[in-house]
Amino acid sequence: MHRKYTRHADREESTAGGSPTLDKISEFTVRRLSTYYRILFQLEQKGETTVSSARLAELCGVTSAQVRKDLSYFGNFGTRGLGYQVDDLKHAIAGILGLHEQWTMALFGAGSLGHALFFHDGFRDDGFYFTHVFDVDPMKIGKKWRGIEIRPVSAARSVLSETPVQIGVVATPEDSAQEVADMLAELGVQGILNFAPRQIQVPNNVRLRNVNLAMALESLSFFLSS
């Protein structure tokens, strides 16, 4: 019964129906889907089986019109007057977000941020696995994290040619970020998650997400400033 929620079907439906195609769906829509997913996960843990769009909206800090609009891109969810089945919707959103697949990642930068990312269990819970770690620091090269050896960045090209990854995670100093991104793009990596505090350029066929740690603080200061 989840089959109709798969992304292939949605893509076809969207195109056929004139709805926004995947490429037109903004990062903000996807971020809201991630939020819905987490809230549904929590509701499920509390034993709740159904949720109205109004309640889901309230828990996520958006309007219920927004919830309905976001979900309408991907199919028909919920029943008028009855709301959504928590487990079905959670499962469907996980599928939409690609969390039913497994993703391999190469980490560049084994500093404190890289270390925090590598050992962040939330990634593995979602199906994201670091399979390689690269750094330039001779003190770090050769060490092992969870059995994975930290290798020199200079070896990355040959290593990743032989055992490719889908996603590159850039946690280098900002000076090196563009160079790493260029290499990853050449090697055919599909997506780059950039934590370096600088804007990097990638070709159109590579998806880039910049994580700016200051943005969450700005969201606080907005509401706190008087």
Added chain:
Amino acid sequence: MHRKYTRHADREESTAGGSPTLDKISEFTVRRLSTYYRILFQLEQKGETTVSSARLAELCGVTSAQVRKDLSYFGNFGTRGLGYQVDDLKHAIAGILGLHEQWTMALFGAGSLGHALFFHDGFRDDGFYFTHVFDVDPMKIGKKWRGIEIRPVSAARSVLSETPVQIGVVATPEDSAQEVADMLAELGVQGILNFAPRQIQVPNNVRLRNVNLAMALESLSFFLSS
């Protein structure tokens, strides 16, 4: 000339005009403001002095209607047919986000994530300063980061009573996050930024932001999955 963009004025205008009040402005709106701010910053660095809502929207990955709507909450920006003045709008958004103020923060958890956050220069550029660091690990307590001594969590209550902070940053293991949040709320901290991978509860008078590092990856996997 920037005075009319201050949040005080906006708040009064919003209330008077029946526009959304600050409390109704969602975290997503604020996140977009942060994105506009960064893009404007980059445009300014490239020497561009004006930008249309269409161009700004494209660079930020949203619709131009969204840009105009987001900015309309806070006043009248831009000139029809001419677009926005980059420096004025950047300055105005910085004011809206509270970045013209200085914010003090206490960090809980001096592990790899805490270390990465403490030494993240982007925070200080925005006016966010760590003034205290707390941990439970005897190996870390007593060490100094940029002149700030890592102190035991058990001392936090008395230390923060004497020298309060506005924001608490929680980078502890998930088991300790709620306890730290409870103490911070009791001490009158206004905002909490939680990096621990669990949902924490705070009283209504405390603003909470959860940073989930997996969400950026989900945004990639959404677009990469086929």
